[in-house]
Amino acid sequence: MKTFRDILLDTFKVYFTPDREEFEEFIKISKKREVPAKTILKTQAEVFDQLWFVTEGMIRSYVIADNRDYTSGFYTTGFFLMDPTSFSRLDTSQFNYEALFPTTYHYWEYEDYMAFLERYPHHRNGRRLFIQAKYLHLVGRLVDFQTSNLKDRYLKMIELHGDLINIVPQYHLASFMGVKPQSLSRIKTEITNGRRNLSMNGENIKEQ
Amino acid sequence: MEKTLKNNDNEGELAFFRQHLEKIARTFSIKHEVLKLFMSRWTRHEYPAKTTLFEAGNHFEEIWFIVDGALRGVRNVGGVDWTYILAVDGHFIGDYSSFLMGDGSKLSFQAVTDLVFYSIKKEDLEDLYRIEPLINDIGCGLATYACTMVSQRIFGLQTKDLKNRYEYLLKWNPTLVQKIPQQDIASFLGVTPQSLSRLKSRMARHKH
Numbered sequence: 460m461k462t463f464r465d466i467l468l469d470t471f472k473v474y475f476t477p478d479r480e481e482f483e484e485f486i487k488i489s490k491k492r493e494v495p496a497k498t499i500l501k502t503q504a505e506v507f508d509q510l511w512f513v514t515e516g517m518i519r520s521y522v523i524a525d526n527r528d529y530t531s532g533f534y535t536t537g538f539f540l541m542d543p544t545s546f547s548r549l550d551t552s553q554f555n556y557e558a559l560f561p562t563t564y565h566y567w568e569y570e571d572y573m574a575f576l577e578r579y580p581h582h583r584n585g586r587r588l589f590i591q592a593k594y595l596h597l598v599g600r601l602v603d604f605q606t607s608n609l610k611d612r613y614l615k616m617i618e619l620h621g622d623l624i625n626i627v628p629q630y631h632l633a634s635f636m637g638v639k640p641q642s643l644s645r646i647k648t649e650i651t652n653g654r655r656n657l658s659m660n661g662e663n664i665k666e667q
Numbered sequence: 668m669e670k671t672l673k674n675n676d677n678e679g680e681l682a683f684f685r686q687h688l689e690k691i692a693r694t695f696s697i698k699h700e701v702l703k704l705f706m707s708r709w710t711r712h713e714y715p716a717k718t719t720l721f722e723a724g725n726h727f728e729e730i731w732f733i734v735d736g737a738l739r740g741v742r743n744v745g746g747v748d749w750t751y752i753l754a755v756d757g758h759f760i761g762d763y764s765s766f767l768m769g770d771g772s773k774l775s776f777q778a779v780t781d782l783v784f785y786s787i788k789k790e791d792l793e794d795l796y797r798i799e800p801l802i803n804d805i806g807c808g809l810a811t812y813a814c815t816m817v818s819q820r821i822f823g824l825q826t827k828d829l830k831n832r833y834e835y836l837l838k839w840n841p842t843l844v845q846k847i848p849q850q851d852i853a854s855f856l857g858v859t860p861q862s863l864s865r866l867k868s869r870m871a872r873h874k875h
Contacts, residue, residue, distance in 0.1 A: 544814075544815060584796060591767055591810045594764075
């Protein structure tokens with residue numbers, strides 16, 4: 460099983476290879492939190508003054524508008540999570556966060572992270588790249604919304620978050636995808652039946 | 668018409684631009700000298716209404732800031748032009764995905780009204796990041812701004828309620844609604860001008 464250090468390094472390597480000493484320093488200033496399922500981690504009335512990194516489980520972000528709950532994101536192992544606007548301005552967040560399953564995440568307090576950037580100013584570059592990556596992720600989601608069918612979007616979610624996505628409550632996933640739970644249910648059935656047929660065909664081939 | 672920014676050029680416009688950058692600078696505690704260095708690489712442009720400023724297919728290598736007027740980003744899908752982006756005074760604008768990834772843009776940009784904007788080239792911005800790491804923080808501000816714009820757009824698609832989407836636009840972009848023709852607003856919201864017109868009539872009736 461991969462450790463926090465391994466998972467963090469894997470995530471960093473997508474963008475750059477960190478210096479060993481700086482990487483150790485970054486790990487040293489992090490803290491760890493383990494929470495049971497359904498824990499509310501932050502609300503939109505609070506300042507998001509931490510940087511989170513998920514190592515196990517799943518966190519959901521959501522917005523409450525007109526007394527309705529709209530899911531805005533899912534975060535699983537290897538995902539960084541922050542509200543850049545709230546974090547930068549130390550202003551209240553627009554989002555709420557909850558652990559959907561038993562979850563472990565590591566986090567950096569605002570002051571500790573800023574002190575790290577003071578000490579290693581070139582990491583300001585990494586912070587910018589991180590927010591830019593978040594932007595590209597959001598644009599991908601917007602383009603999917605506008606151009607991909609529901610089945611492809613659902614398969615993409617599985618690719619991104621693994622099978623954990625299959626046990627996310629249907630109404631949260633449907634809200635995230637902007638469809639009715641019934642429409643999502645039809646797609647899930649279609650995919651499950653497709654896999655079952657594929658598996659049956661596979662067994663037939665083996666028998667021959 | 669193009670010219671590099673100097674202190675004695677178009678004082679009012681420059682003050683307007685500086686005022687917006689100072690907001691970002693305050694958020695990230697950027698010093699005056701750093702902001703001055705950042706502003707030194709922007710160029711002023713002035714175009715009449717209906718000028719095509721950028722053609723789809725090219726790499727969008729700049730970030731623009733609108734000082735006066737309105738513009739639209741158009742995406743052609745199946746031979747039909749859809750207004751994909753709308754921007755007015757005080758907005759940063761461009762195809763930020765194309766800017767970051769170096770891909771050809773799917774968008775064309777046109778001046779809706781007579782337009783004055785400032786631009787900075789990607790190579791100049793990257794040069795500034797190298798010269799002064801603190802300018803990365805302004806880059807964070809620009810990326811955060813872009814994230815907010817996309818999140819709002821996604822939220823609009825999630826809720827799928829035209830009234831909500833239009834009210835949101837009125838609340839956060841009243842200048843945009845005043846300056847941009849109804850057919851572009853309708854296209855931006857993904858509806859026909861007639862649907863938008865009916866909604867506006869209904870809203871006006873409820874108001875009285």
